[in-house]
Each structure stands twice: as C-alpha cells, then as structure tokens.
Amino acid sequence: MQFEKTPGWLDWYAGPSKPRFKVPAGAVDAHCHVFGPGAEFPYAAGRKYTPCDASKQQLFALRDHLGFARNIIVQATCHGADNRALTDALAHSGGRARGVATVKRDISDAELNALHEVGVRGVRFNFVKRLVDFTPRDELMEIAGRVAKLGWHVVIYFEAVDLPELWDFFTALPTVVVVDHMGRPDVSKSVDGPEFELFMKFMTQHSNIWSKVSCPERLSVSGPPALHGEQNPYPDVIPFARRIVETFPDRVLWGTDWPHPNLKDHMPDDGLLVDFIPHIAVSAELQHRLLVDNPMRLYWQET
Template sequence: MSTSSNPSGVWDCHTHIYGPWEQFPLPANAAYTPAPAPFSDLLTMHRKLGISHGVLVQAAPYGTDHSAILAAIAGSQGHYRGVGIIDESTTDAQLQMMHDGGLRGIRFNLMGHLPGARDPEKLRRLAERVASFGWHVLVHGELPTLIPFLQAWKNLQTPLVIDHMARPDLTQPIDAFLMAELRSELSQGNRWIKLSGIDRAMQGAPGPWPQALDDVRSLLESAPERAIWGSDWPHPNIKGPVPNDAQLLNFITQVCDSPALQQAVLIDNPARLYT
C-alpha cells in the first residue's frame, strides 16, 4: 500500500493540534510551549497522504480545555474524532457535551515529563465513568510503569488502548519478561495497541527503520483485530529531527504485510473503535 494509492477510509489515530493562538491560546501554566500546528495544517498533511479520517488527542498544554479539538471535529463533517483529558472535577454534563462533540476516549499520561494523576484507583474511577459513553482509555506510559497499572485493572470493563507501543527503546535489547506481560495483556478482548511512535522507539534515528519491523509485527500479531496506527503529528517533544509522515505511513504498511492486515489496522479497527 503506497501513500499515493491508499484506499478510502484510512485513519490516523494520533494527532495533536495547537492554535491558532488568537482563537485557542495556551494557558499560562501550559505543560510545554509548542510551535503552532493548527487543524488546517493537519488537513493538508492528511490530504497529501490520502488519509481521510483522524483522531485529535487532547494536547497536554491545553489541560481540560477541549475548545480547539471540539472546534476542529465540528468542522470535519464527521471525519475526525477526539480523545480528551478529564479529572475529578469533570461533570457528567461535560462528558455528554464532549461525547456529542465527537470525543470517544480519554488519555492518562503516566510519562514523567507530562502532567497527570498517577494514582491507579483515582484513574480507575475516571475510566469507569466514561464506560457508559462507550469510550476507551488511552494509556501513555513506559512498560515498567504501565504493566502494574494494567494488572491492577484486570477486571476493568472499559477498553484500554496502549499508546505508542508502551514507549519501548527498540535500539536496545527488549526486556523479554515485560514484553511477555504486554502480550498477555493484549490477549484480553478489551486491550488495544497503538502501533505509533516508531521514531521515538528508535530514539530519533531517521527512517525507514527496517530493523524494527519484526518487533512491531510481534505486537501486531498479539492483537491484529485491536491494533491501530497514528502519526503523532506534529511530533511534540521528540528526540532528533521531525520524522517524515509519509515514511511513518509506509512503515506501518510494511508492518502490516498483507492487504487484510492493512485493511484491519488502517481502516476497520479504528472505524470500530471511534464509532
């Protein structure tokens, strides 16, 4: 599947937008200060690559103010969805408004450089609250931190999407025990994997990353019907040069080494998750 001949319906399930500042300014206490990356720029990239659907993941600097992504989704004619950030002060009425506006999940940041709660029980209560909306939880953390959370939530009914492949360092030997634990988690019917962030996993090395194909395929094989992909545009807080989005899309099509897998990961699975 080349980027010039993608079938209709391809999803990019991990993007962020920032600005325009005159419409959507950052708060004074923003987690970081990104360069502007408005929705119009994302649409330009998606059209170039033949991507017709996308997911806007709430950017950490905006906290729980979802104005930017809600406005973008409203103008997308149903082609884009969102993943938000909530806390204990978020009301049920606000959740309903977010659902009506196209959000279909929330994100928990377990990475040290990003703000967010770390208490498993507090986070579990938030996860349980969004289950009634049919939402999922996107969990962003490295394997040593992530596995205990997943194990503590064994009986959680809310679907969990493991973000950025659990942030492995694929330039080093992989911890076989932790990877086995991750595959065990993915064997459950409500655990998903986002096969994104290969540039991060390769510590900023330039593509096309053929040496990582087998590792990423092993994760795909753990849950082929619950694997999705995202570009991570515009690539905030990365090491090394900004990756080429066409190269990222080409990488995942190589990981999905059959038309059926490409159809599942790029079209059918995300369409089901973000309905």
C-alpha cells in the same frame, strides 16, 4: 496571546513527501493532535512544554495529502483539560474526525454529553512523568467508570519500565483500553526479551486491551530513515510493531502522531511514516484491519 515555544522544540515537517504506499480507501489516522493556535486556544498555565502552533486546517491538509479519509485527534497535554482546541477541530471536520479528551473528576454529565455530541469517544490518562503531574488513581478510575457508560474507551500512555507497577490499575479499567505507541518499548532489547514479552502477555490475557503501533520516530535508536534508506524506515522498530499486528490483528491502530510533540533529535517526514505501514502490516488484509476496520469499529460504531 503570544506564547514562546520551548527551547529546542522542532517545528513539524512542512513539506512531507507523497507516500509510496497507498492507504486503503477509508483509512483513519488514529493518533494526531492540534496545538492551539495559542492566540485562539491558549495553552494551559500548568503545562510542561509550549509547542509550536499546529492548526486544524494544517492537520486536515496533511490528512488529504497522505491519502487518509479520517482523523482521531488526541488531546495534547499542553492544553490540559481545556478541550476547546480539540472540540473546535472536531466541529469543523465534517464528521471526518473523532476525539480523545482529557477530563477531570469534576466534569458534569452535561459536559460529558456535549463532548460526546461533538465526536469525543475516549479519554486519555497519561503516566509519563516528564509530561504530566500525578493524578490519584481513584480519580482516574471514577472517570473511567463514567465514560464507560457512554461507550467510550480509555487511552493510556506510559513507558515500558512502568508496566509492572501499573498492571493492576490498567487491568481493572472497566472499558476498552488503548495503549499509546506499544507502551514505548526499548527497541534496543530483544523483541523476544522479558520486557516486551510482558507487554504481549498484557494484551494476551486481557482482550479489552488494544495497542497503537505508532511513533517509530520516538522509539528508534538506530536513527531516522536518512540513515537507512527510505525503503527501510526505522528498521529496529519493525519487529515489535509487526509482532503486535500479527498477533492481535483486530486490536491495533496506527497514527502519524502529527505534529510530533517533544521531538528534539529529528522531525519525521510524515510521508515516510506512512511508508512504514507495509513493513508492519504486510498483507492487504492486515492493512485494512489496521487502518479501516479497527478504527471504524472503535470510533464510528454508529455508522
């Protein structure tokens, strides 16, 4: 089956640089995706976008090039609740990947157990309106209750302005909750301003809430590293991510977000994204927690 990608969609960066920053042994890229390939794993009929193909082989090659040992592969919205591309990647990872799936209320216990066996350890709830249609919260809460019994967590994706509306639902979830990309703060505002203070309060008051300090390329308004020099990638995002890392060192994760869905302004060099890490986790101890200790505790509890 042939799929024509969404107009304006940028292909992922095919020649990433070798990072200057050497990640610690055992480091985990805790947020990345596989797309298709569409001929093998068709995209969902109700999808909001059609991506370029991004295979498991290409993902694993990037992992090795950047110096990481493991991946957390997050189900892409373009595949809906058809997790076959995800589970195929997990099955071919040699135990070096875990997954975050998308499931619906009617999934059976047997199907959940099969996902667990192949390496899924979480489900993702997406609240970004331009990407997904509304799912009733009672359905999501039911799913969260079922996966909590497996020891899974819930990944939530939302935009900062929507946190007040979603607060009560998020804080009622009965398991660990991982926020994608710091809740997408508006980095043109102050890191000490009321909007980001609300997010910090969200994490402070609820010890089961974690955050990914990822995707500066999505959040930056000052532009890509080419505008600032490779030594200072995405400077306007650094204060936000660093504050989270330093305040909650045991509840943070980092990932490339490869192959960077829905970017239309610039496609990041994944090597430079790795070089962003020492700007937000400034000591070897913080780097080890961010890249090794925390993801291993969340995704490889049995090891």
